Amino acid sequence: MSALAFTKYYENLAYDEKFIQFNRFAKLNLIRQRVKLNTNFETSFNIAKAKDCFVSNLCINESFLENDRFTKDSFNKIYNFLKSPKHDETALARSIFLVHLSKSSADYLIFGLFFKIFDSIDLVKPYRDVDINHELNFLYELFLKLKHNRVVQEIILKTVQSICGQNVHLNFNELKMFFFKCSIEKLRGFAGIGRIYVGYRPFLNMLKELTNFFPKEDARLIIKLEFLRIFVNLATQSMIRSVKNDLNYWNPKLFGKYNQVNKKYRLNIGNKAEENLFRIQINWFQSGLKGTSLKLDQWKQFYKSLITDLVRPDHIKSEDMGIINKNNQNFLMGIDFF
Numbered sequence: 001m002s003a004l005a006f007t008k009y010y011e012n013l014a015y016d017e018k019f020i021q022f023n024r025f026a027k028l029n030l031i032r033q034r035v036k037l038n039t040n041f042e043t044s045f046n047i048a049k050a051k052d053c054f055v056s057n058l059c060i061n062e063s064f065l066e067n068d069r070f071t072k073d074s075f076n077k078i079y080n081f082l083k084s085p086k087h088d089e090t091a092l093a094r095s096i097f098l099v100h101l102s103k104s105s106a107d108y109l110i111f112g113l114f115f116k117i118f119d120s121i122d123l124v125k126p127y128r129d130v131d132i133n134h135e136l137n138f139l140y141e142l143f144l145k146l147k148h149n150r151v152v153q154e155i156i157l158k159t160v161q162s163i164c165g166q167n168v169h170l171n172f173n174e175l176k177m178f179f180f181k182c183s184i185e186k187l188r189g190f191a192g193i194g195r196i197y198v199g200y201r202p203f204l205n206m207l208k209e210l211t212n213f214f215p216k217e218d219a220r221l222i223i224k225l226e227f228l229r230i231f232v233n234l235a236t237q238s239m240i241r242s243v244k245n246d247l248n249y250w251n252p253k254l255f256g257k258y259n260q261v262n263k264k265y266r267l268n269i270g271n272k273a274e275e276n277l278f279r280i281q282i283n284w285f286q287s288g289l290k291g292t293s294l295k296l297d298q299w300k301q302f303y304k305s306l307i308t309d310l311v312r313p314d315h316i317k318s319e320d321m322g323i324i325n326k327n328n329q330n331f332l333m334g335i336d337f338f
Helices: 002-011 022-029 047-060 073-083 089-102 108-120 130-135 137-147 150-164 201-210 216-244 269-278 284-289 296-308
Strands: 176-181 187-191 195-199 335-337
Touching: 002 022, 002 047, 002 073, 022 047, 047 073, 047 089, 073 089, 073 108, 089 108, 089 176, 089 187, 089 195, 089 335, 137 150, 137 216, 150 216, 150 269, 187 216, 195 201, 195 216, 201 216, 201 284, 216 269, 216 284, 216 296, 216 335
Parallel strands: 176 195
Antiparallel strands: 187 195, 187 335
């Protein structure tokens, strides 16, 4: 019961104590192993166990433990969440996000930031939110097209097979999507089991900015390509965890900080899926801001081939199509933070 142990540790800190020392906490409670978080159905997801996973991951995450003096205040919201008995869709989303975060190879600034703002993650109810209903409803339609698109399915399947072997079958029919709001725009999304969570404010901002350079339909094309990128990334993350029946899949050491020794772990599996589709990772927003440098006619053909003709556009030469590369985000597993 790692979560219970941590809440007691937090409550017993001296009033004038300013720091949390996780190395000491982990040693006192003999927390040394990763907890498997399995679920085959969303109704059986165990939020209490997810909280245990979160604390246990922090206790064995070398990147997190590099800075062993997090302020007590930075854990105030974490403490309240661990104590909360809520078991609704929002609590589920936040617990999934925290599980991913806890096994990331981020620095202490990223950890500290998300510890303070994770509770700003709020799910958006379809057709009740004005912006979603009027500006981004085409993304719901695109989601349905993508999850049934055999070319996209094949790209995701082959990416998952590269980790899990050839005897893998994926169920795209049950895949669900939830939009969410968050105070950090760069959080594009994160993956659950049988579901993906997508941040919608980045798409609203893209639409507003890109219409300064393009007609609305062209701006929408760029947004659709960005959504395609996020879908492939997060659906792959979700599917591999479904195959493993473990939301907490990946030991922090496997996707550690990039260096010459662990070079083959440079990308997380979602980033790899992006490359399998586009050949490279693409910053669609910055590419769009280049205006006329983006070869829209060629990208229209790419999109048509993939979505309408159901043909994989292998002829693509990304370097000639006016795009800007997206820097690798090595540290967040199951999360697209861009």
